[in-house]
Amino acid sequence: MTETIHRAHNFNAGPAGLPLEVMQQAQAELLDYKGTGMSVVEMSHRSKEFEGMITEAEADIRELLNIPASYKVTFMQGGASLQFSMIPMNFRAPGASADYIVTGAWSKKALGEAEKLGAARVAASTKAGNFDRVPDSLDLDPKAAYLYYCSNETIHGVEFFQEPEAPAGVPLVCDASSDFMSRPLDISKYAYLYAGAQKNVGPAGVVIGILREDMLERVPENMPVMLDYKVQATEKSLYNTPPSFSIYMVGLVMKWIKKNGGLAGIEARNKAKADLLYSAIDASGGFYKGHAQPESRSRMNVTFRLPSEELEAQFVSEAKKLDMIGLKGHRSVGGLRASIYNAVELSDIEFLVQFMKEFQTRNG
Numbered sequence: 001m002t003e004t005i006h007r008a009h010n011f012n013a014g015p016a017g018l019p020l021e022v023m024q025q026a027q028a029e030l031l032d033y034k035g036t037g038m039s040v041v042e043m044s045h046r047s048k049e050f051e052g053m054i055t056e057a058e059a060d061i062r063e064l065l066n067i068p069a070s071y072k073v074t075f076m077q078g079g080a081s082l083q084f085s086m087i088p089m090n091f092r093a094p095g096a097s098a099d100y101i102v103t104g105a106w107s108k109k110a111l112g113e114a115e116k117l118g119a120a121r122v123a124a125s126t127k128a129g130n131f132d133r134v135p136d137s138l139d140l141d142p143k144a145a146y147l148y149y150c151s152n153e154t155i156h157g158v159e160f161f162q163e164p165e166a167p168a169g170v171p172l173v174c175d176a177s178s179d180f181m182s183r184p185l186d187i188s189k190y191a192y193l194y195a196g197a198q199k200n201v202g203p204a205g206v207v208i209g210i211l212r213e214d215m216l217e218r219v220p221e222n223m224p225v226m227l228d229y230k231v232q233a234t235e236k237s238l239y240n241t242p243p244s245f246s247i248y249m250v251g252l253v254m255k256w257i258k259k260n261g262g263l264a265g266i267e268a269r270n271k272a273k274a275d276l277l278y279s280a281i282d283a284s285g286g287f288y289k290g291h292a293q294p295e296s297r298s299r300m301n302v303t304f305r306l307p308s309e310e311l312e313a314q315f316v317s318e319a320k321k322l323d324m325i326g327l328k329g330h331r332s333v334g335g336l337r338a339s340i341y342n343a344v345e346l347s348d349i350e351f352l353v354q355f356m357k358e359f360q361t362r363n364g
């Protein structure tokens, strides 16, 4: 008899669900990785096995995103939040200013860190509309050290489907933490793009950075070593002990993406999931109200409200009893949020949509 594994309908915002196949492979290899007699967590990061793993993970990331040879790929620690500080420290010369597009909580935090360390300008902010869209226009500084934006605001559920255009010579920097590897990207448009792994591509503990080599010329001397992109790049993410298990898991997820049609296949899957959920919201006659404006709706984090906070709490609590986890919106925004990253299946969305209809019938 095959044992049924209990897997929740996981709508967590991050860390989030990973593909079952990937989890099972990690489980199968946990005690004895490929005949080594040890787990990846017990292995030297200088061993040839680990070197093979990190090299292959990088090669798969490069292949999936079609990354040009002039870019470095790094695996770093400190979460996406440490990047908020590293970016201005590495890329903004003393006295220079950087431009920030503020579309939600995460770009706002990044701006806050940049302001602590030097000059930063707001090139656009959608705060007045409670971060419900990407901006229509930008006020750009042609001399900015870089233009920064967050491609998907996880808390507000707002996503860019077109890169903002930076003035000629101004490098584009992107926090892609919550939509990384959810669709194809033209990396050549970016000077630096980074993502915390814990949503679409792996467990917490590792941040993937994709950096155009010429940006390394900007890195000042005497940077604290762990904050220095040059060190991370030249030491191939092995200056110190890297988050080896997280990197191994990222490698497994890359293989899963390749098996599932690459990024074009994943995008089609994600689009179908998001379309189904937003259609259900739109068909509810106003009982469910999406937070983001239709053209800015995130395919990863679907934020919506119910007619009252009481109903929202009841929705979350009843959904939880049906094993739908993580639907409560972030405390700063309220309402509901379904995070539907790569590993969430269409069947999970169908289950949620069915429940939404029943809930409305009972409470509408």
Ligand SMILES: Cc1ncc(COP(=O)(O)O)c(C=O)c1O
Residues within 6 Å of the ligand: 014, 078, 079, 080, 081, 082, 106, 150, 152, 153, 154, 155, 175, 176, 177, 178, 196
């Ligand atoms: C878009 C985005 N940027 C940055 C972060 C911060 O990531 P970390 O917790 O890894 O520092 C998050 C976390 O959810 C996020 O969603």
